[in-house]
Amino acid sequence: MAIAGTLLLVFVSLLRPQEFIEALRPLSILNLCAAIAAIGLVFELGSGKHRAPWTPQLPWLGAFLAWCFLVTVRALGPEGITVAWDFVGLSTIFMLVVAFSARTLPRYRAVAAVFIVTSVVLSLVSIHQARQPPECIVMDTSAENGGDRSGEGTPDGRGCDSAFECERNGGKPNASYVCEKVGLFGTFTTGRRVRWRGTLGDPNELALAVGAITPFTLAFAAAARKVWVNILTAVVLVLSLVTVVLTSSRGGQLVVLTVFGVYFVRRYGLKGLLVGAILAMPVLLLGGRSGEEADSSELERIDLLYEGMDMIRAHPLLGVGVGQFGDNVPAGMTAHNAYVLSCSELGFPGSVLWLMLVYTSMKIPWTVLSRPPPGLDPRVPPFALALVVSFAGMLVGIFFLSFSYKAFLFIYFGMSGALYGVVRRACPEFEVRVEPRELVRVAVADVAVLLFVLVFSHVKGAHA
Numbered sequence: 001m002a003i004a005g006t007l008l009l010v011f012v013s014l015l016r017p018q019e020f021i022e023a024l025r026p027l028s029i030l031n032l033c034a035a036i037a038a039i040g041l042v043f044e045l046g047s048g049k050h051r052a053p054w055t056p057q058l059p060w061l062g063a064f065l066a067w068c069f070l071v072t073v074r075a076l077g078p079e080g081i082t083v084a085w086d087f088v089g090l091s092t093i094f095m096l097v098v099a100f101s102a103r104t105l106p107r108y109r110a111v112a113a114v115f116i117v118t119s120v121v122l123s124l125v126s127i128h129q130a131r132q133p134p135e136c137i138v139m140d141t142s143a144e145n146g147g148d149r150s151g152e153g154t155p156d157g158r159g160c161d162s163a164f165e166c167e168r169n170g171g172k173p174n175a176s177y178v179c180e181k182v183g184l185f186g187t188f189t190t191g192r193r194v195r196w197r198g199t200l201g202d203p204n205e206l207a208l209a210v211g212a213i214t215p216f217t218l219a220f221a222a223a224a225r226k227v228w229v230n231i232l233t234a235v236v237l238v239l240s241l242v243t244v245v246l247t248s249s250r251g252g253q254l255v256v257l258t259v260f261g262v263y264f265v266r267r268y269g270l271k272g273l274l275v276g277a278i279l280a281m282p283v284l285l286l287g288g289r290s291g292e293e294a295d296s297s298e299l300e301r302i303d304l305l306y307e308g309m310d311m312i313r314a315h316p317l318l319g320v321g322v323g324q325f326g327d328n329v330p331a332g333m334t335a336h337n338a339y340v341l342s343c344s345e346l347g348f349p350g351s352v353l354w355l356m357l358v359y360t361s362m363k364i365p366w367t368v369l370s371r372p373p374p375g376l377d378p379r380v381p382p383f384a385l386a387l388v389v390s391f392a393g394m395l396v397g398i399f400f401l402s403f404s405y406k407a408f409l410f411i412y413f414g415m416s417g418a419l420y421g422v423v424r425r426a427c428p429e430f431e432v433r434v435e436p437r438e439l440v441r442v443a444v445a446d447v448a449v450l451l452f453v454l455v456f457s458h459v460k461g462a463h464a
Helices: 002-015 029-046 058-076 079-101 105-130 163-168 203-224 227-247 250-268 270-286 292-314 338-370 380-400 407-426 436-463
Strands: 134-139 153-159 177-181
Touching (some): 002 029, 203 407, 292 338, 338 380, 338 436, 380 407
Antiparallel strands (some): 134 177
16 A cells, blocks of 8 residues: 555656646645555554654754754745745655665566656657647636746637747737647647646756656666667657657756666666766757747856855855745846755755765765675665766756755655665664764765856856
């Protein structure tokens, strides 16, 4: 029951079927999946099937969560409890559900397989979306739906070349139109860039998600070592790379380059760098954006980095509260940089706690990979490598995205905690500890990243 709820949770949190299947709309399906997994987990623990759950991430998760509520309540009063919960609470539950329900190798592989299936679905829908002719779409700009940013719209069947043409040639009075390619399940492009729905409604986040899932595909191939698995892996990789190209995401390019570079160098040494570069080359040559729209987006992001660094200087210890970045900048937008976002909203201590959660989540698979305990199932290290590579790609990608509290990231934290349980189940003597000096190193790294952002924004701004 626990793993069934977890598999549904991962699937639903990424694909969001409740947004295009009418019968699911009245249901709080994410909460329902989490509840199923949690209830199943309670029964398993009560029956003695699993030992008391624990991962090295838990102290940092608890401190991070408490800090989020503290600074947000300080900024907003009692309302801050609801705001902090909406941004961080559910993501934390998703992490814990995954971490404690997938603590056997078959279960872990099942969750990884759901990631891959989800990525294939996203890729197929994206490729189909990109091949459609553009249509006029009436946008839902009502306040309750978040305006154009909600991504809600209704195609009216008219072909078009521009939104202006939609408005002038038979458009409804006072209606807002876009001219985009309409795909399956009510999806449509933005700026002719493919995307999905919900949290993956941003092409950049879709590219990051697909790129971060790719290492799990390679892990199955490495563990199985069968011809048909290799062929299937090649097909999935091609679909993933085409999708990243179609998002036109420059951040997605860097994620793919990082993923292939780290993976193949780790497996094959320096000669693997050539293999990784060859695989990433189509994305580097064909992906990304250029022109006035890309330049305008870059200038907007630089301005937001300026605003974020000013916010950090003004509120270095307690920040402005979770979810409050947009309320403290004239544009009303988010930071588009997870490192700046966490420090500006949580202050420097909260930013360090968030990074410690990231650090411990990376240290677990890295330790499994670098010093696997005797007797460990040889199918486990490929998945440890996949997690390390996925985190490396995400750490690069979130430099350009407001990803600090995203459920996708926290589910990956959960995958790291689940891996710790898998290894401990087979080798009880295995431990991952975090020493005080590591906290100091993470704090220093945080300062270094923020200084880099400061220099980066000023240099980019000077040349804009």
